[in-house]
Amino acid sequence: MSLIIDNLTVRHGAITAIDGLSFSVKEQELAAVIGANGAGKTTLLRTLSGLKTPVSGSASWQGESILNCKPEDLVRRGILHVSDGKTVIPELSVKENLALGGLWRKDKKDVAVATDEVIDLFPRLGERLSQSADTLSGGERQMLAIGRALISRPKLLFLDEPSLGLAPLIIEQIFSTLDSLRHKLGLTVVLVEQNAMSALGIADIGIIINLGKLVTTGKSKDLTSDPALQAAYLGY
Amino acid sequence: MRLISTLLIGISSGSIYSLMALALVLVWRSTRVVNFAQAGQAIASTYLGYLIISRTDNYWLALPVALVAGAIIGALVDIFLIRTLNKRVKSGPVASISPVIITLGLLGMIRSVVGMIWGGDARAYKAPISTHGFTFGTTTIPFSPYNLLTVFTCIVVMVAFSIIFQRTNLGLSLRAAAFQPEIARLAGVRVDLVRTIGWAFAGGAGAVAGVLVTPANSLSPNSLDLLLVLGFVAAVIGGLESMIGAAIGGLVLGIGLALILEYVSTSLAFPSAFIILILVLLIKPSGIFGKKGGRDA
Numbered sequence: 001m002s003l004i005i006d007n008l009t010v011r012h013g014a015i016t017a018i019d020g021l022s023f024s025v026k027e028q029e030l031a032a033v034i035g036a037n038g039a040g041k042t043t044l045l046r047t048l049s050g051l052k053t054p055v056s057g058s059a060s061w062q063g064e065s066i067l068n069c070k071p072e073d074l075v076r077r078g079i080l081h082v083s084d085g086k087t088v089i090p091e092l093s094v095k096e097n098l099a100l101g102g103l104w105r106k107d108k109k110d111v112a113v114a115t116d117e118v119i120d121l122f123p124r125l126g127e128r129l130s131q132s133a134d135t136l137s138g139g140e141r142q143m144l145a146i147g148r149a150l151i152s153r154p155k156l157l158f159l160d161e162p163s164l165g166l167a168p169l170i171i172e173q174i175f176s177t178l179d180s181l182r183h184k185l186g187l188t189v190v191l192v193e194q195n196a197m198s199a200l201g202i203a204d205i206g207i208i209i210n211l212g213k214l215v216t217t218g219k220s221k222d223l224t225s226d227p228a229l230q231a232a233y234l235g236y
Numbered sequence: 237m238r239l240i241s242t243l244l245i246g247i248s249s250g251s252i253y254s255l256m257a258l259a260l261v262l263v264w265r266s267t268r269v270v271n272f273a274q275a276g277q278a279i280a281s282t283y284l285g286y287l288i289i290s291r292t293d294n295y296w297l298a299l300p301v302a303l304v305a306g307a308i309i310g311a312l313v314d315i316f317l318i319r320t321l322n323k324r325v326k327s328g329p330v331a332s333i334s335p336v337i338i339t340l341g342l343l344g345m346i347r348s349v350v351g352m353i354w355g356g357d358a359r360a361y362k363a364p365i366s367t368h369g370f371t372f373g374t375t376t377i378p379f380s381p382y383n384l385l386t387v388f389t390c391i392v393v394m395v396a397f398s399i400i401f402q403r404t405n406l407g408l409s410l411r412a413a414a415f416q417p418e419i420a421r422l423a424g425v426r427v428d429l430v431r432t433i434g435w436a437f438a439g440g441a442g443a444v445a446g447v448l449v450t451p452a453n454s455l456s457p458n459s460l461d462l463l464l465v466l467g468f469v470a471a472v473i474g475g476l477e478s479m480i481g482a483a484i485g486g487l488v489l490g491i492g493l494a495l496i497l498e499y500v501s502t503s504l505a506f507p508s509a510f511i512i513l514i515l516v517l518l519i520k521p522s523g524i525f526g527k528k529g530g531r532d533a
Contacts, residue, residue, distance in 0.1 A: 049422065051418065051421075051422075070421075071421045071422050072421050072424050072425060072426050072427070075422070075423065075424035076424065080422070081422050082422075083418070083419070083422060086416065086419065087419070088419070089412055089415050089416045089419055089420070090415075091411070091415040091416075092408075092411065092412065092415065096408055096411075096412075099405075099408060100408065100409075100412055100420065100423040100424070100425065101423055101424070103405055103408065103409060103423070103424060103425065104424040104425070104426075148423060149423075152423070152424060
């Protein structure tokens with residue numbers, strides 16, 4: 001079973017942001033969704049995580065539809081979305097931001113275990129637990145957002161531009177952490193990125209979209225070695 | 237002695253303004269609604285309290301019943317009116333103004349319904365303890381045991397709220413949902429439910445304010461209108477976003493008004509409230525506890 005998206009169409013008013021998009025991601029795969037600004041990447045994730053309602057099409061995870069569900073219900077099914085830009089709540093402390101990830105969970109013992117794991121993974125968060133999240137750097141905020149999602153024990157993780165606004169060295173760190181995490185936890189990941197090189201570097205498959213339509217999909221190795229794609233979409 | 241007594245009276249009336257301000261702030265920061273109906277919700281709850289006092293002569297039963305009734309009314313207003321409205325009217329100039337008009341209309345409706353049930357005549361009930369001022373030797377000050385009870389009750393409510401908001405999981409959900417509803421939702425917080433709980437808390441606080449203030453005045457369908465205005469003034473003085481701000485705003489307003497009434501003129505109450513507001517905003521444009529970009533818990 002896997003994430004299957006079939007003929008999905010999403011509109012913003014009169015503009016068609018996603019236009020009959022179909023692709024699938026196998027369980028425990030990392031899929032990188034690549035495309036220019038305005039290709040519909042963010043809209044795709046917002047639709048899959050319940051923030052936006054599609055016009056038509058279907059999307060299912062492990063055989064059950066995920067469309068027209070509330071985000072908070074999808075979270076309870078192990079589907080977590082780390083959105084782009086504003087990813088943490090700056091008015092709350094680091095500790096409180098992390099705690100949000102476990103609030104809905106009944107197994108409080110495992111929440112404590114998961115929180116310790118996240119702090120081991122990102123020691124810088126551990127040093128700043130009582131600070132306001134407002135004081136964190138961009139990279140630390142991204143760690144906090146991913147950490148919060150991990151405390152919810154996700155099975156399917158949507159990541160929207162984790163590299164946005166970060167320095168190259170930090171981007172490399174975030175991507176290598178992500179790569180080891182998903183293997184360790186058996187996560188299925190849909191990673192939306194403009195930074196095509198880094199994303200395809202850790203991805204199993206690549207999904208290239210343009211103006212809301214699928215351009216091509218395939219193993220990331222094959223995509224990166226295709227000269228036509230390189231020129232048009234991968235920015236070499 | 238005169239000054240101390242005036243300050244005490246200011247603290248007593250200010251604590252009630254704080255409660256009303258708290259009710260308005262809770263709703264504003266969770267749903268961005270300026271809730272004029274708060275006076276109506278409070279008056280309905282207070283009439284219910286009056287009903288219980290007139291039947292059982294028991295103020296101590298009336299207060300918690302009014303609090304619970306106020307909370308239920310608040311929750312119902314959110315569920316049936318505000319949620320429905322937000323679902324249908326999502327953007328544009330109408331979206332930001334319609335809740336204000338709706339709550340104004342609701343205020344009028346509740347007043348009419350209350351008037352239909354209990355009539356427009358002023359009613360009254362007695363305070364449960366003495367409203368005669370404390371006597372020291374031969375001097376009697378205006379500050380009474382009932383004023384003391386009022387201050388104490390407001391403090392209890394405020395402390396209870398701040399414990400709930402700062403120390404419990406529900407409080408964390410309430411704050412997250414108020415600050416960043418979308419991120420809260422993506423973290424699993426049931427934002428709609430949590431907002432309704434916020435409305436319920438606000439309704440409860442407003443009801444307590446109504447029941448506390450009434451023995452000093454009288455009860456009629458629009459007897460809490462002034463309290464609503466002063467609650468708004470206090471909330472804005474405090475910065476509109478913060479619970480501590482509401483508390484401080486109410487006290488600043490209460491003490492300021494008491495001083496003006498005692499030392500300047502007794503006919504200046506209403507305009508003075510606005511003079512105090514304008515002075516505070518001139519010195520600190522975002523209110524005492526308001527922040528330009530962010531919000532404080």
